[in-house]
Amino acid sequence: MLEKILLALTQVILCVLLAPFIQGIIKNAKAKMQNRVGPSIFQPYRDLIKYFKKDAVISDHASWFTRVTPYICFTIVLVISLMIPMITLSAPLGFASDLILVIYLFALSRFFTALTALDAGSSFGGMGSSREIMLSAILEPALLLSALAILLQIGTTKLYVAATAINSAPGLVLQPTYFLAFIAMVIVIITETGRIPVDNPDTHLELTMIHEGMLLEYSGRYLGLMMWASQIKQLLIFSIFISLFFPWGMSAVANDIVSLGLGLVVFILKLVCLGVFFAVIETMYAKMRLFQVPRLLASSMLLSILAIIITVVK
Amino acid sequence: MQTSIFASCLIFFLIGGLATFLSYKSERLAHFFAIFCAFAGSVLGVVSSLGVLLKTSKISLYLWSIVESFPLVLAMDNLSAYFVLVISLIGIAVTIYSIGYVGEYQGRKNIAWLSGLMNIFMLSMIAVVTSTSVFSFLLSWELMSLVSFLLVMYDHEKKEVRSAGYIYVVMTHLGTVFLTLSFLTLFLYTGSLSFSDFTALGSAIPQTTKDIIFVMSIIGFGTKAGILPLHVWLPRAHPAAPSNISALMSAVMLKTAIYGLFRMSFDFLGGGPVWWGVLLIVIGLASAFIGIVLALAENDMKRFLAYSSSENMGLIFVILGTALIFKAEGQIFLGALAVTALLFHVMSHALFKSLLFMSAGSVLYATHTKDINLLGGLIKKMPKTAILFLIGGMSMASLPPLSGFISEWAILQSLLHVSFDLSSAWLKVMGCLAVAILALVGAFALAALIKQFGTAFLAMPRSKLAEEAKEVPLAMQLGMAFVGVFIIVFGFMPQAVLALTSPLSKQYFLTEIKSNMLFYIPFVGGEGISVGIATFAFIVIILIALAAITWYFGKSRYVIDETWNCGTPLNDLMEYNGTSYSHSVMVVFKKIIGLESKVQVKQKYEYYPKQIKANIEVDIGLEDKIYKPMIDLAVTLSQKIKMIQSGNLQSYLAYMVCALIIALLFLE
Numbered sequence: 001m002l003e004k005i006l007l008a009l010t011q012v013i014l015c016v017l018l019a020p021f022i023q024g025i026i027k028n029a030k031a032k033m034q035n036r037v038g039p040s041i042f043q044p045y046r047d048l049i050k051y052f053k054k055d056a057v058i059s060d061h062a063s064w065f066t067r068v069t070p071y072i073c074f075t076i077v078l079v080i081s082l083m084i085p086m087i088t089l090s091a092p093l094g095f096a097s098d099l100i101l102v103i104y105l106f107a108l109s110r111f112f113t114a115l116t117a118l119d120a121g122s123s124f125g126g127m128g129s130s131r132e133i134m135l136s137a138i139l140e141p142a143l144l145l146s147a148l149a150i151l152l153q154i155g156t157t158k159l160y161v162a163a164t165a166i167n168s169a170p171g172l173v174l175q176p177t178y179f180l181a182f183i184a185m186v187i188v189i190i191t192e193t194g195r196i197p198v199d200n201p202d203t204h205l206e207l208t209m210i211h212e213g214m215l216l217e218y219s220g221r222y223l224g225l226m227m228w229a230s231q232i233k234q235l236l237i238f239s240i241f242i243s244l245f246f247p248w249g250m251s252a253v254a255n256d257i258v259s260l261g262l263g264l265v266v267f268i269l270k271l272v273c274l275g276v277f278f279a280v281i282e283t284m285y286a287k288m289r290l291f292q293v294p295r296l297l298a299s300s301m302l303l304s305i306l307a308i309i310i311t312v313v314k
Numbered sequence: 315m316q317t318s319i320f321a322s323c324l325i326f327f328l329i330g331g332l333a334t335f336l337s338y339k340s341e342r343l344a345h346f347f348a349i350f351c352a353f354a355g356s357v358l359g360v361v362s363s364l365g366v367l368l369k370t371s372k373i374s375l376y377l378w379s380i381v382e383s384f385p386l387v388l389a390m391d392n393l394s395a396y397f398v399l400v401i402s403l404i405g406i407a408v409t410i411y412s413i414g415y416v417g418e419y420q421g422r423k424n425i426a427w428l429s430g431l432m433n434i435f436m437l438s439m440i441a442v443v444t445s446t447s448v449f450s451f452l453l454s455w456e457l458m459s460l461v462s463f464l465l466v467m468y469d470h471e472k473k474e475v476r477s478a479g480y481i482y483v484v485m486t487h488l489g490t491v492f493l494t495l496s497f498l499t500l501f502l503y504t505g506s507l508s509f510s511d512f513t514a515l516g517s518a519i520p521q522t523t524k525d526i527i528f529v530m531s532i533i534g535f536g537t538k539a540g541i542l543p544l545h546v547w548l549p550r551a552h553p554a555a556p557s558n559i560s561a562l563m564s565a566v567m568l569k570t571a572i573y574g575l576f577r578m579s580f581d582f583l584g585g586g587p588v589w590w591g592v593l594l595i596v597i598g599l600a601s602a603f604i605g606i607v608l609a610l611a612e613n614d615m616k617r618f619l620a621y622s623s624s625e626n627m628g629l630i631f632v633i634l635g636t637a638l639i640f641k642a643e644g645q646i647f648l649g650a651l652a653v654t655a656l657l658f659h660v661m662s663h664a665l666f667k668s669l670l671f672m673s674a675g676s677v678l679y680a681t682h683t684k685d686i687n688l689l690g691g692l693i694k695k696m697p698k699t700a701i702l703f704l705i706g707g708m709s710m711a712s713l714p715p716l717s718g719f720i721s722e723w724a725i726l727q728s729l730l731h732v733s734f735d736l737s738s739a740w741l742k743v744m745g746c747l748a749v750a751i752l753a754l755v756g757a758f759a760l761a762a763l764i765k766q767f768g769t770a771f772l773a774m775p776r777s778k779l780a781e782e783a784k785e786v787p788l789a790m791q792l793g794m795a796f797v798g799v800f801i802i803v804f805g806f807m808p809q810a811v812l813a814l815t816s817p818l819s820k821q822y823f824l825t826e827i828k829s830n831m832l833f834y835i836p837f838v839g840g841e842g843i844s845v846g847i848a849t850f851a852f853i854v855i856i857l858i859a860l861a862a863i864t865w866y867f868g869k870s871r872y873v874i875d876e877t878w879n880c881g882t883p884l885n886d887l888m889e890y891n892g893t894s895y896s897h898s899v900m901v902v903f904k905k906i907i908g909l910e911s912k913v914q915v916k917q918k919y920e921y922y923p924k925q926i927k928a929n930i931e932v933d934i935g936l937e938d939k940i941y942k943p944m945i946d947l948a949v950t951l952s953q954k955i956k957m958i959q960s961g962n963l964q965s966y967l968a969y970m971v972c973a974l975i976i977a978l979l980f981l982e
Binding site: 104107130290313 | 691693708712713714722723742743746749751753754758760772774842843845847852856866871872884888894895898899901
């Protein structure tokens with residue numbers, strides 16, 4: 001029992017502390033590939049500390065939503081972090097959760113973000129929120145389908161069961177479904193984390209922004225919490241990807257320090273590799289027009305459906 | 315004991331209805347008497363149905379018989395009891411709410427009529443789900459349709475209310491025709507009009523006849539449930555009715571159709587081939603998708619809710635189809651899961667839809683408009699209504715930790731297990747695709763909720779109506795809060811609902827789905843989820859996070875200032891309104907929904923327009939493509955038949971004589 005609580009604590013603290021680091025890695029890697037020096041990989045930490053120390057300004061039209069949403073979103077992502085296998089093949093809340101609950105918890109945090117974007121009455125917030133719900137409407141089926149393409153072979157929606165099964169049957173990887181689902185999932189992750197070619201996380205230009213548009217009315221500690229939450233969300237999406245596609249190296253037991261330590265190192269390495277991978281994609285492509293994105297997601301869905309059909313026919 | 319409680323429940327409704335009509339001249343007194351009767355009747359309904367479900371005893375109440383073969387018997391088995399419970403639970407909330415809501419009509423209309431008819435409406439719904447023979451079923455079904463028609467027409471001075479009422483009464487009778495036909499076909503084969511004989515002999519009917527009965531009852535009950543393309547009355551009638559009545563109609567009257575279809579397919583026909591289930595799933599998915607897209611496009615708060623009912627009925631059809639597939643495939647564990655999901659969703663839809671209609675009614679009460687583009691900023695004027703609307707809405711969008719999420723989860727799991735555990739490749743692929751479409755529908759529901767709530771309750775008021783709004787009377791708040799509490803409790807403790815559904819899953823699939831903390835699947839080692847545990851984690855983490863942040867960075871400080879608007883003062887025209895909010899989604903699906911945007915520019919010089927007016931219309935073209943040809947056909951046929959209507963008394967007498975002779979010959 002004690003070691004489970006310790007593991008849960010480790011997992012939450014790991015997410016809180018590691019998320020800005022992954023963000024820093026991506027930004028730095030992108031800058032290096034574009035022949036810039038780029039910010040230090042620890043810059044996101046400095047930004048967060050600065051936000052937390054500053055006073056906030058709240059609109060006179062805003063209701064209690066603006067003050068409550070940042071805490072809710074920040075906490076929801078931490079609750080989700082207990083449901084995804086990271087260091088070990090099991091997750092602290094794995095027994096009481098599954099992929100559907102995780103997806104709906106993300107939807108809950110998106111709900112509060114998109115609703116609060118309307119709170120100040122600014123048209124930027126409305127625009128960001130309207131675009132976000134458009135993308136998420138197509139994103140959710142795409143995400144479920146790409147996950148199903150893998151889960152169909154295992155017959156469960158429990159993430160830790162899936163991770164364990166894939167870990168013990170490396171043969172799964174050599175199947176064509178795996179590659180199709182992999183590409184489908186990559187497209188979904190790019191959209192879900194708001195990266196180029198779908199959204200640009202570094203811009204405040206109203207023509208292009210989606211997620212940043214919703215955060216425009218936050219300041220000070222509230223902005224800090226929202227930024228931190230979106231960084232943690234990015235880490236969680238990467239972890240879901242890891243546990244569905246390459247869970248190898250996760251510790252099978254929860255009470256052996258050596259294998260836990262190894263699991264931790266491997267997990268961080270995988271996250272860094274994924275970060276660099278997405279930085280490469282961001283560098284290679286230009287941002288898409290907003291109404292082209294549904295086509296990209298539709299192609300992801302078609303790939304997943306193809307993968308599902310191949311699995312079923314076999 | 316049980317039987318007498320149920321009898322007194324019916325008597326309260328009956329007295330509440332009849333006495334009101336006799337004494338309608340002292341309006342307020344009659345109104346309060348009717349409300350009291352409705353409240354008492356609903357409470358007794360809850361008590362008697364709980365007695366049946368928890369003790370698994372049965373109630374049978376013999377009323378009277380006109381002739382020997384037409385006895386009027388109302389009885390409660392587990393299935394009936396579950397639906398009586400849902401009806402009377404919502405009944406309690408709506409009667410409390412009505413005490414305040416009739417203020418909207420006071421002085422303008424006779425409020426005693428409204429409350430009196432509500433009693434009869436409740437009585438007819440309870441009679442529908444407890445009927446034991448075709449005779450009493452159709453009688454109460456027709457009573458329910460007619461009373462609800464009268465209630466829809468309550469505000470009949472308005473033209474759109476009248477047209478909505480007439481469309482409703484035509485459509486509902488179309489449904490009754492098909493129901494009568496399917497019951498008569500059953501009568502032909504079983505030689506009886508009683509439901510118990512249908513259950514005993516129904517499975518021996520030849521398969522082709524069964525198919526015909528099944529399809530006819532889908533049309534019949536589907537009309538009442540507002541399933542595509544028979545939903546046309548729903549978005550018209552529900553907004554036209556007074557809000558307490560729309561809450562009853564949408565939350566519970568539609569459920570009587572689900573009850574009927576369930577009874578028909580599981581009890582009378584004893585399940586069927588796999589394609590029955592597939593048919594229901596396809597119809598349900600189409601209904602859910604089109605319903606929610608139209609809901610998203612809607613700027614009228616009550617029409618949005620009506621379309622969302624169409625969507626949810628679609629969901630229930632999907633899960634009913636899934637249960638039929640599991641029955642056909644002999645999967646008893648998964649069948650039990652699907653039946654539980656079905657009943658759970660019946661409960662949670664009744665709860666959140668009644669709450670949403672009541673809170674939309676509260677907005678209407680306070681602002682006298684349903685158009686969200688005229689509202690805004692209501693969260694400051696009506697904070698309690700806002701929170702209650704939010705609870706109902708979040709449950710509608712199936713967000714954890716509310717009861718809507720639990721039922722959505724169970725529905726998705728049932729469909730996923732079609733893919734995971736059945737052997738047919740077609741069914742596997744269908745299961746995956748159905749899950750994807752439901753995910754799309756869920757995301758749309760979320761978007762529609764943000765649009766409605768964000769536009770009506772947040773930011774700045776868009777008209778004088780919204781500026782002058784005040785919080786609604788306490789009775790209305792209490793009625794809404796009553797349902798709100800159940801939505802939250804059933805989310806945290808699904809076992810409370812599972813205790814009521816387990817007798818049914820046991821009756822139909824021999825497996826009980828029950829648990830203490832987790833909602834689990836009785837299959838492969840019992841996988842499950844627990845929203846309660848997740849919420850516990852949420853509370854622990856948020857407390858620690860708040861404490862840690864305050865300790866390290868100090869107390870949160872903020873100043874209040876204007877919203878940044880690039881230097882110019884912000885006004886309400888600059889806000890995103892309902893139409894603009896959903897426009898981006900509409901553009902993506904414009905081919906499916908027939909989106910048309912017209913931009914009119916009034917200008918003096920070409921590049922300096924004085925006024926730009928943008929109008930966005932959504933029309934899926936069902937009415938033009940399906941209804942118009944049918945109406946034309948009906949008109950042409952009627953004109954042909956008109957020939958015999960000569961206006962000559964002698965020829966009418968001759969028709970009667972002929973009819974009599976034919977009838978006598980037929981009897982020989």
